[in-house]
């Protein structure tokens with residue numbers, strides 16, 4: 001007996017007892033192997049892995065949960081930004097994942113190069129409802145280029161301008177709903193419906209009519225499905241989770257497919273009868289043939305792309321417009337300048353402006369070198385997109401094995417550079433958290449590199465002209481027609497962005513007093 005009153009440890013006796021109880025022995029062996037494997041795994045990941053020399057949070061060196069948990073909590077973008085501030089320009093945030101924060105790496109990750117970083121299939125494969133490819137989720141360069149070529153003509157600014165006779169009546173309807181609502185009015189819902197109506201008109205060639213209370217369920221199917229797209233890609237088993245959020249998305253998918261299919265069939269039927277209206281985006285797409293194969297998009301591809309336009313093109317524009325109105329209203333001097341500029345360009349408060357009327361407010365005046373006399377609306381929009389662009393989020397790519405931002409990154413490593421971080425670089429954008437439209441009077445090379453609300457390179461936003469046109473038209477029409485005043489109930493906390501892939505005001509409540517313009 002030892003001092004504690006226990007018999008001394010006898011290895012031979014213990015081993016003999018294990019041989020007499022094989023089940024216990026197997027269990028013990030399994031536990032020991034597991035512990036050895038776990039210790040070996042952690043030692044390898046932390047000290048011997050090819051990414052071991054990059055700094056970063058300790059958990060991230062050996063577990064994906066480091067990035068998964070902030071995503072599930074809707075805190076992915078702000079958490080990643082905080083890591084960049086804490087650890088520097090290159091951070092190892094996952095076992096096989098690097099987060100870049102400097103502008104040098106932007107072109108290496110997202111730019112047009114002979115050895116590009118392609119989209120991460122684990123992330124993007126969930127962005128399809130039928131399994132067919134669309135322009136957002138096509139991973140391979142050749143396949144993506146084929147779809148993009150077929151779509152790009154329809155999305156060129158010249159074509160987008162031609163859609164105005166179809167868009168403006170929808171926008172007018174949106175204004176009517178806002179104006180006729182009891183005041184003050186939460187503009188979130190009518191503007192959300194309006195952008196969904198606009199994008200459905202262009203994508204399916206038939207408006208949802210959300211503003212009139214139609215197709216609300218169908219628009220929600222698209223939203224529900226989108227909520228778990230990225231999660232589905234990374235964890236295919238997520239659909240088994242019995243939470244309402246996930247199960248709503250699972251139920252919505254077949255309904256969305258059925259709805260989209262019927263809309264495409266309806267479009268085909270109208271096309272055959274010559275009943276499709278002019279300025280139809282979908283008509284342009286259907287007419288496009290691949291210059292290599294001579295083939296157009298298949299009906300399944302048409303459907304997939306139409307759904308992606310709805311998902312990518314509504315909440316993004318909505319969020320940008322809401323933040324612009326909020327920032328302008330909370331900066332009275334900026335509001336006075338912007339309203340004056342718009343009312344001078346659009347003197348008739350009863351007419352809805354055409355884009356051509358206000359376009360000069362969005363372009364630099366090259367004959368006028370005095371910065372302070374540059375168009376102000378453009379600066380206000382750029383500054384809104386810098387601070388509140390709706391997709392400054394994780395857009396993961398895979399390194400093919402190359403130098404990125406001055407570091408060699410092995411093939412297969414997941415890489416990303418957040419626009420959220422480059423948009424807040426204090427050396428490029430002094431006083432980065434303040435809303436300062438005038439900073440866009442003097443655009444430096446660094447600002448051009450850092451600023452990418454629509455991303456950059458071959459996978460940048462195909463809808464950027466449409467986004468700009470509809471936001472500029474709405475801002476111009478709102479300030480030309482109305483005296484707007486933010487209601488006191490709207491607090492900065494309510495405007496903090498919810499982060500669900502698209503960032504938009506979390507409270508979904510942005511209340512304004514909207515009165516017809518007082519002056520003549």
Ligand code: HEM
Pocket residue numbers: 135136137148199308309310312313314316317320389390391395453454455458459460461462463464466467
């Ligand atoms: C202010 C509004 C918008 C912003 C800030 C925005 C931003 C972006 C960004 C950052 C990307 C890159 C996504 C990635 O790499 O995964 C993107 C891609 C895309 N956007 Fe937008 N977007 C806006 C509006 C629109 C609109 C109105 C549409 C169409 C109706 C649209 C359709 C798309 C599509 C289809 C892609 C995928 C392009 C590709 O991979 O080739 N977006 N957008």
